[in-house]
Amino acid sequence: QVQLVESGGGLVQAGGSLRLSCAASGRTLTTYAMGWFRHAPGKEREFVAAINWSGGKTYYADSVKGRFTISRDKATNTVYLQMNSLKSEDTAVYYCADKRFPAGLLDRSVNYDYWGQGTQVTVSS
Numbered sequence: 001q002v003q004l005v006e007s008g009g010g011l012v013q014a015g016g017s018l019r020l021s022c023a024a025s026g027r028t029l030t031t032y033a034m035g036w037f038r039h040a041p042g043k044e045r046e047f048v049a050a051i052n053w054s055g056g057k058t059y060y061a062d063s064v065k066g067r068f069t070i071s072r073d074k075a076t077n078t079v080y081l082q083m084n085s086l087k088s089e090d091t092a093v094y095y096c097a098d099k100r101f102p103a104g105l106l107d108r109s110v111n112y113d114y115w116g117q118g119t120q121v122t123v124s125s
Helices: none
Strands: 002-007 010-013 018-026 033-039 046-052 058-060 068-073 078-083 092-099 119-124
Touching: 002 092, 018 033, 018 092, 018 119, 033 068, 033 078, 046 068, 046 078, 058 068, 078 092
Parallel strands: 010 119
Antiparallel strands: 002 018, 018 078, 033 046, 033 092, 046 058, 068 078, 092 119
């Protein structure tokens, strides 16, 4: 079992920044990748970013490329999402997720095995 706890959400003005954190505990040694997804009211959950846990390769949705940065600290089993130049359309509940195995695309939520409880990000225009 893996437990994921997100933090760092909040209310920010458009153009501002936030940094989300996701602390993992439990059986973290076999993590393949960590990802961030978001779910806005009236929309489907969408992929935001992912990082390969061992090699550190990163992947981003086109909508956040150049504005968001995913990173990880292997020593503390924490993954971060630095969000800059925030827009109102970034408003959503953000979830981190743990992908145990290499099979399956990183941008598909169905391929992730463990999820955090989510943290609200609200961007005011």
